[in-house]
Amino acid sequence: MSNSKLFAAVTDLKGVGTKTAADLGGLGIYSIYDLLYYFPFRYDELQTLPLDQIMDGQKVLLKGLVATQPYVNRFGYKKSRVSFKLRIDHEIIMVNFFNQPWLAKQLEIGKEVAVYGKFELAKQSMTAFKLVAKKENDSGMAPIYSVSKNIRQKKLLSLIDQAIEFGLSELEDVVPLAIRQKYRLMSEQQLVYAMHHPKSAQEAKLAKRSAIFREFFIFQLQLAQLTYQGQQKVGGKSKNYDLNEIAELTASLPFQLSPDQKKVVNEIYADLHSQSQMRRLLQGDVGSGKTVVAVYAIYAAITAGYQATLMVPTEILATQHFYKIEQLLKPLGVRVALLTGNTKALERREIYRELTDGTINVVIGTHALIQDNVIFKKLGLVIIDEQHRFGVAQRQALINKGDRPDILAMTATPIPRTLALTVYGEMKVSEIRHSPAGRKPIISEWKTSNQMADVYQLMREQLAQGFQIYAVTPLISESETLDLKNAETLYENLSKDFPDKKVILLHGQMPGNQKDDIMSDFAAGNTDILVTTSVIEVGVDVANANMMVIYNADHFGLSQLHQLRGRIGRGNTQSYCVFIADPKTDSGKARMRIIASTTDGFKLAEEDLKMRGEGDLFGKAQSGLPEFKIGNVVNDYNTMVVAKEVAENIIKADPELTDKNHKVIKDVLQYKQLEQNRL
Numbered sequence: 274m275s276n277s278k279l280f281a282a283v284t285d286l287k288g289v290g291t292k293t294a295a296d297l298g299g300l301g302i303y304s305i306y307d308l309l310y311y312f313p314f315r316y317d318e319l320q321t322l323p324l325d326q327i328m329d330g331q332k333v334l335l336k337g338l339v340a341t342q343p344y345v346n347r348f349g350y351k352k353s354r355v356s357f358k359l360r361i362d363h364e365i366i367m368v369n370f371f372n373q374p375w376l377a378k379q380l381e382i383g384k385e386v387a388v389y390g391k392f393e394l395a396k397q398s399m400t401a402f403k404l405v406a407k408k409e410n411d412s413g414m415a416p417i418y419s420v421s422k423n424i425r426q427k428k429l430l431s432l433i434d435q436a437i438e439f440g441l442s443e444l445e446d447v448v449p450l451a452i453r454q455k456y457r458l459m460s461e462q463q464l465v466y467a468m469h470h471p472k473s474a475q476e477a478k479l480a481k482r483s484a485i486f487r488e489f490f491i492f493q494l495q496l497a498q499l500t501y502q503g504q505q506k507v508g509g510k511s512k513n514y515d516l517n518e519i520a521e522l523t524a525s526l527p528f529q530l531s532p533d534q535k536k537v538v539n540e541i542y543a544d545l546h547s548q549s550q551m552r553r554l555l556q557g558d559v560g561s562g563k564t565v566v567a568v569y570a571i572y573a574a575i576t577a578g579y580q581a582t583l584m585v586p587t588e589i590l591a592t593q594h595f596y597k598i599e600q601l602l603k604p605l606g607v608r609v610a611l612l613t614g615n616t617k618a619l620e621r622r623e624i625y626r627e628l629t630d631g632t633i634n635v636v637i638g639t640h641a642l643i644q645d646n647v648i649f650k651k652l653g654l655v656i657i658d659e660q661h662r663f664g665v666a667q668r669q670a671l672i673n674k675g676d677r678p679d680i681l682a683m684t685a686t687p688i689p690r691t692l693a694l695t696v697y698g699e700m701k702v703s704e705i706r707h708s709p710a711g712r713k714p715i716i717s718e719w720k721t722s723n724q725m726a727d728v729y730q731l732m733r734e735q736l737a738q739g740f741q742i743y744a745v746t747p748l749i750s751e752s753e754t755l756d757l758k759n760a761e762t763l764y765e766n767l768s769k770d771f772p773d774k775k776v777i778l779l780h781g782q783m784p785g786n787q788k789d790d791i792m793s794d795f796a797a798g799n800t801d802i803l804v805t806t807s808v809i810e811v812g813v814d815v816a817n818a819n820m821m822v823i824y825n826a827d828h829f830g831l832s833q834l835h836q837l838r839g840r841i842g843r844g845n846t847q848s849y850c851v852f853i854a855d856p857k858t859d860s861g862k863a864r865m866r867i868i869a870s871t872t873d874g875f876k877l878a879e880e881d882l883k884m885r886g887e888g889d890l891f892g893k894a895q896s897g898l899p900e901f902k903i904g905n906v907v908n909d910y911n912t913m914v915v916a917k918e919v920a921e922n923i924i925k926a927d928p929e930l931t932d933k934n935h936k937v938i939k940d941v942l943q944y945k946q947l948e949q950n951r952l
């Protein structure tokens with residue numbers, strides 16, 4: 274990998290111009306290296322069988338000659354069917370492709386093709402899913418990638434093949450030989466090739482195992498470096514905060530801190546005061562009052578003469594936190610700023626300047642905070658909310674903007690201590706176990722879709738009393754467009770069913786300022802029902818919204834359902850959460866019963882981890898665990914533990930990775946650092 278041509282932009286490949294490069298960027302692919310490591314999320318096992326052995330409804334691969342001119346039939350909006358006859362020896366089979374009209378051009382009479390699809394015995398026809406390229410149909414394992422509208426499977430695969438041709442032989446091993454031998458892992462070149470073109474299901478499995486180890490190993494190397502740097506810089510700075518000024522904050526609060534909040538604030542204050550760098554994780558359920566605790570930490574740092582920053586994963590959350598924190602701290606003379614991807618250029622430059630000259634005391638924002646232009650005068654406290662949503666490199670970039678700043682991570686999803694240590698490194702843990710007193714527990718109910726009349730009844734009652742409602746649909750597909758469609762359909766239905774109410778749609782693909790407008794409108798009580806995908810999952814605080822209806826609730830993980838539910842029950846009135854689901858499996862039913870029966874986030878997180886199985890793609894973002902491209906922290910936990918040990922040994926022996934044997938590792942980690950700047 275000494276050869277930097279691997280890290281070159283995709284435009285170095287034939288036929289890749291700026292347009293394709295931009296489309297690839299949408300998938301997170303920027304370099305040839307990214308292409309090589311853009312792995313399929315599953316494989317279609319293409320089985321070929323003689324015609325008389327195929328059963329009705331079976332999925333098979335048929336090879337034959339195109340016998341008739343394909344006929345394109347278009348119907349409805351964007352719907353179409355391409356039909357043609359396929360000759361297999363002396364038999365004729367009818368083949369239909371739905372909604373892939375462009376295939377017609379590739380099906381010339383007499384051409385030999387392979388089609389994969391579902392066979393219908395009675396009609397002797399196939400509903401085909403894909404026209405299979407030569408290369409795939411050789412091995413019988415067709416890789417399926419997560420793609421977009423502009424980059425389809427075929428195109429992506431051809432680009433990956435080009436990247437393989439261009440650079441596979443340049444790949445050097447990140448995982449040391451001894452480790453690969455010990456754990457029977459493939460070499461770098463073997464695993465990359467086999468992930469894209471496995472010869473068998475067995476080989477695909479081995480490649481995946483090797484790829485997971487590699488992914489975890491790199492992650493743990495980053496983490497070990499971060500920890501090492503923290504330990505090196507012994508003697509963090511003791512912060513002499515001003516208790517008199519802090520008393521003013523306490524006096525200005527409209528409520529008293531709960532006992533748990535007090536305890537946690539004291540733990541944090543002890544850390545701030547101590548000579549060593551704080552590394553603390555604050556766990557507390559949604560609505561338990563973590564933000565106020567963060568405000569106490571921020572204000573203490575400021576009274577001690579430092580700046581503070583709070584980084585959160587979404588635009589909406591950043592905005593919400595900003596208003597809340599500004600409301601509390603501005604009267605005390607603190608200058609609070611908001612910096613996100615949407616901050617206008619002029620304002621942005623102003624913020625950069627005031628951060629550097631120290632006029633701004635605390636800045637709240639998204640990834641925008643880790644840009645190179647953000648330079649603090651004296652950053653002393655870094656708070657990261659929902660830290661599992663950020664990569665190690667991103668956290669590190671923010672931390673490096675200060676001189677040994679104290680670090681506070683916050684999460685609403687508790688994870689077991691050993692797991693936390695494995696994926697976040699050494700941290701002290703603080704907990705808020707009990708929500709502030711005076712809250713009425715949310716009444717939760719699980720309803721099936723044929724009980725909608727009851728749900729509507731309750732909705733009408735709440736609306737009649739002037740309350741507002743969230744209606745949430747899950748992200749249920751791999752395609753964002755489809756998710757949007759679900760939300761749009763729900764929006765249309767609710768608009769029809771509640772004609773005298775103001776219904777509004779909020780979704781992830783809207784520009785940030787539009788999202789903000791819709792949210793502030795809802796917060797101001799101007800709209801009655803907010804229909805949304807899970808964009809609102811974290812942090813939104815509208816006390817008058819006391820009901821939430823979650824559609825297809827079985828498509829969410831327990832933790833995510835709990836997080837969503839945490840958006841309501843923030844005022845002093847009775848709140849209701851209705852989960853609509855028709856789960857088919859026992860575990861699906863069990864999950865609905867559990868979520869309806871308890872509001873204890875700690876208990877739910879435990880259950881969630883227990884139930885999380887292979888293939889459970891939902892609610893990852895809310896699991897409290899970092900996301901990986903191929904590995905899964907829970908399912909592949911043992912691999913993670915081994916990877917951690919191996920990585921730590923390497924960093925211990927060679928912290929700066931100066932050994933020439935570690936050159937490859939150094940290059941890869943450097944590349945990871947670069948990646949963060951693309952966000």
Ligand code: ADP
Binds near residue numbers: 530558814
């Ligand atoms: P979290 O960030 O943990 O989800 P928040 O900090 O947003 O929770 O708090 C939720 C709501 O509870 C906010 O409206 C906040 O003002 C309020 N709150 C926080 N602490 C207390 C308290 N001790 N007593 C009463 N209300 C509180």
Ligand code: MG
Binds near residue numbers: 563564812
């Ligand atoms: Mg919060």
